[in-house]
Amino acid sequence: MPELPEVETTCRGLRPxxxxxxxxxxxxxxxxxxxxxxxxxxxxIRGTRIxxxxxxxxxxxxxxxxGTLILHLGMSGSLHVVAADSPAGKxxxxxxxxxxxxxxxxxxxxxxxxxxxxxxxxxxxxxxSALGPxxxxxxxxxxxxxARSRGRRVSVKSFIMNSDIVTGIGNIYANEALFTAGIHPxxxxxxxxxxxxxxxxxxxxxxxxxxxxxxxxxxxxxSSEDGKPGYFQLQxxxxxxxxxxxxxxxxxxxRRMVAQRSSYFCPQCQR
DNA sequence: ACTGGCTCCTGAGGGC
DNA sequence: TGCCCTCAGGAGCCAG
Numbered sequence: 001m002p003e004l005p006e007v008e009t010t011c012r013g014l015r016p017x018x019x020x021x022x023x024x025x026x027x028x029x030x031x032x033x034x035x036x037x038x039x040x041x042x043x044x045i046r047g048t049r050i051x052x053x054x055x056x057x058x059x060x061x062x063x064x065x066x067g068t069l070i071l072h073l074g075m076s077g078s079l080h081v082v083a084a085d086s087p088a089g090k091x092x093x094x095x096x097x098x099x100x101x102x103x104x105x106x107x108x109x110x111x112x113x114x115x116x117x118x119x120x121x122x123x124x125x126x127x128x129s130a131l132g133p134x135x136x137x138x139x140x141x142x143x144x145x146x147a148r149s150r151g152r153r154v155s156v157k158s159f160i161m162n163s164d165i166v167t168g169i170g171n172i173y174a175n176e177a178l179f180t181a182g183i184h185p186x187x188x189x190x191x192x193x194x195x196x197x198x199x200x201x202x203x204x205x206x207x208x209x210x211x212x213x214x215x216x217x218x219x220x221x222x223s224s225e226d227g228k229p230g231y232f233q234l235q236x237x238x239x240x241x242x243x244x245x246x247x248x249x250x251x252x253x254x255r256r257m258v259a260q261r262s263s264y265f266c267p268q269c270q271r
Numbered sequence: 272a273c274t275g276g277c278t279c280c281t282g283a284g285g286g287c
Numbered sequence: 288t289g290c291c292c293t294c295a296g297g298a299g300c301c302a303g
Contacts, residue, residue: 075298161297171297
C-alpha cells in the first residue's frame with residue numbers, strides 16, 4: 001500500500017496526536033510480522049513518552065526516551081490513533097496505549113510490515129544504513145542518478161525503485177514519474193542520458209510533492225492516521241489505466257510486467 | 272558488483 | 288456456491 005507520500009501523510013498526521021504522550025501499555029496480538037515483534041517491548045517503553053515521529057524512506061521512526069521504534073507498513077499496513085477501548089479487529093496486530101485514553105494501532109492484513117526496536121542511532125540500523133538519498137532532498141539530482149546508473153543494465157524503472165539508489169519510490173510513483181519524464185520503463189538504466197535523468201529527478205520530486213499535497217493515493221484501503229483517504233488516485237495519469245487514453249497524445253496506455261511489477265506507460269510518449 | 276527470481280501473507284476479483 | 292487462478296501500494300534474500 002504505502003509509498004513515500006502515504007508514509008509521509010501518516011507521519012504528519014501522527015505527530016500531533018502521539019508526541020509527548022505517556023505510554024501506558026503495549027499490546028502485541030500477533031508477533032509474526034515480517035520479523036518477530038520484540039518480546040521485551042512492553043517492559044522497555046512502558047512509562048516513557050514518544051518524543052518524535054520521523055520518516056526515513058518508508059520507515060516510520062518513533063523516538064522514545066529510551067530508544068526508537070522502527071515501523072514499516074509493508075504492502076497493507078496502516079496506523080491509526082483511536083480510542084483505546086474501541087474494539088480491535090482481526091488484523092490489528094500491535095498497539096501502544098497512551099495515558100490520554102487513545103492508542104496507536106497498527107493494522108496489517110498481509111503482515112509484510114514490521115515493528116523493530118533500537119537503542120542506537122536508527123540511521124545505523126542494518127535496514128537503514130545502506131539506503132540512498134531522500135527523493136525530496138537536494139541530494140537527488142539528475143547528475144546523481146546518471147553517475148549511479150553508468151554500466152547498469154537493469155530497467156530504469158527497477159533502478160529508481162531500488163532503495164539503495166533512491167528511497168520511497170514504489171510502483172505507482174515510478175510509473176507516474178517515468179511518464180512525466182517521457183522515459184520508457186524498460187529502458188536500461190545505463191542508457192539514459194544526463195539530460196533525461198535531470199528531467200526524471202524533477203518529475204520524481206514533482207510527483208511525490210503533488211501526492212503528499214493530496215494526502216497520498218487510496219486505491220483499496222489506504223487511509224491516514226485519522227481515517228481519511230488520499231486523493232492522488234484522481235490525478236494518476238498512467239498507473240492502473242491500461243487501455244485508457246494517454247493524457248498527452250491520446251494514444252492507448254499499455255500495461256506490461258517489468259521485473260515482476262505491473263508497468264503502465266504510453267509507447268508513443270515514453271522512449 | 273549486479274541481476275533476476277522467489278518469498279513472506281491475506282484478500283479481491285474473474286472465469287468456469 | 289465453490290474452486291482455481293492472478294494480481295495487489297514492499298523489499299530482503301539467494302543463487303548464478
